[in-house]
Amino acid sequence: MSEINDVGVVGAGVIGTGVAQALAQAGFGVILVDRTDDVLAAAEKRIGEGIRMHRLLSKGGSDEDRAQVLKRISYSLDLSDLAKADFVVENVTEDWPTKKAVYERMDSVCRPETIFAANTSVIPITRIAAATRRPERVLGMHFMNPVPLKPMVEVVRGYYTSEATVEAGRDLLGRMKKEAVVVGDSPGFVTNRVLMLTVNEAAFLVHEGVAGAAEIDRIFKGCFEHRMGPLETADLIGLDTVLRSIEGLYESFGDSKYRPCPLLRQLVDAGRHGRKTGHGFYSYAPER
Secondary structure: OOOOOEEEEEOOOHHHHHHHHHHHHOOOEEEEEOOOHHHHHHHHHHHHHHHHHHHHHOOOOOOOOHHHHHHOEEEEOOHHHHHHOOEEEEOOOOOHHHHHHHHHHHHHHOOOOOEEEEOOOOOOHHHHHOOOOOHHHEEEEEOOOOHHHOOEEEEEEOOOOOHHHHHHHHHHHHHOOOEEEEEEOOOOOOHHHHHHHHHHHHHHHHHOOOOOHHHHHHHHHHHHOOOOOHHHHHHHHOHHHHHHHHHHHHHHHOOHHHOOOHHHHHHHHOOOOEHHHOEOOOEOOOOO
């Protein structure tokens, strides 16, 4: 595998923006692609704020001028601009027809040797790889939020993923100062297969009136020393994303244990998606 210098990031949502920031801070050239100018403008603002926050929260951060990091990132509405990328991290919505169309387009514009990393929570990497003409150069990279501050990434080896591709992924993450843990391909992989069941069961406890969200989260933090409880974590991820992940697990396994909690679905239908909307299991609206 040739050296990785330029990395494409597709999808400028919360995770994609965090990936772009972390890559730029690690010295990579970054091409961040999304569909509208408004989304990209918001991403650029978040990255600037994120760099500032990273300096405050991380230990021994770089003294490099913030402007130099920002210069490494270019913004585009056109997937064709990924032609110069050595590696692409895809972060689009967890909807298979949408992802499939993106991979088919990326496959047609990127060089044959370019590696694709799917930042998906639940869609099998083997299915994604099969939508391309380079299945051996496709792997999963499941980044967690907030990306710049998380030291570990779940890396998923698909059926066709080559060892060289896995090693290239490890190298890229190493340069980002992140540890890679390689797992096999299965819907939800390790993290979401366990976490989403926990979140869903916690939501059922609220739905059934067994305990409130605050009591459930306090138990997990006090008894197991978790930094966040399952429902606080769900609000951080986004309840719409959580619901799509659970629905994906239910569809993939056909097992009733993955049946989404009605309360979770109701909150999503009500637009209460967590921190990003100001309301989820908790309210984040400023007090008046």
